[in-house]
Amino acid sequence: MLILTNQRLIFKATFSSKIEEIPLASILTSGDSFNLLIPTGNMIRVCTRDGKTHQFLVVGKQKEDWKRALTNVVYSLRS
Secondary structure (H helix, E strand, O other), rough: OOOOOOOOOEEEOOOOOOEEEHHHEEEEEEEEEEOOEEEEEEEEEEEEOOOOEEEEEOOHHHHHHHHHHHHHHHHHHOO
């Protein structure tokens, strides 16, 4: 599950109690991703200022919505 707040992107795995938080100010880019272990076209990539790349599996048609929302956030923080 992905949650976008006004300060961070939060990821909560379905079968885990682990929560990953990425401050929006640390996001450099976002876009399409592919993982050989999870061969699906529904993955997005988020690259952060610390050099890390995060991959998230999203539900079907939500991929474009997530990419657009993350791009808008990154752009607005740079302005």
